[in-house]
Amino acid sequence: MRFQISRSVYYAAILAATWVAGSSATTMQTPHSRILVSSCSAHRHYTLAQAHPWIDPYGVWRSSATFRLTDGFLAVDYTNQAALAATEVDFGLVVRGSLVATAKDVGTFSPGVAIRHEFVVSPEIFPLRTSFPACIVLHVRYADGSSWRNPAPPPQ
DSSP states (O other): OOOOOOHHHHHHHHHHHHHHHTSOGGGOOOTTSOEEEEEEEEEEOOSGGGOOOEEOTTSOEEOGGGOOTTOEEEEEEEEEOSSSOEEEEEEEEEETTEEEEEEEEEEEEOBTOEEEEEEEEOGGGOSOOOSOOEEEEEEEEETTSOEEEOSSOOOO
16 A cells, blocks of 8 residues: 655645744755755845846846846745756746746756856735745756656645
8 A cells, every 4th residue: 555645744744844843934845856945035025226137037037137126036045956957947936835836947957066047926925924934946957868856845
């Protein structure tokens, strides 16, 4: 007999284990994704002095000249731990067990190289109403054409 657990129990267990271990829930890892998320921060900017290049929801880089204070942002620091270079990594922002935003990173992400990117997300997700948001990996595409998809993404 095969044992299956529900998605909510799965994510609750991961969040509880992360909390008990004393580390921030924002560094929750997605099992088997081979992407190590080291930092995750959903935030807004309040002055144009904070303008910087950013990535739109389709994975396209935008210049600081197009920076809008009305947007929300998701900063993700991660490392590809696979043997192959990744060419696309899709992240999800999970708040209180629900997927509230997604971000797509497109490029060449070599194994072992730290990546620090900031993506635009809907300002409608703010305020988050929790201090424990988490970034999970939803999908990874590799340079050889293979891919990995999260088998148990949280509900939207």
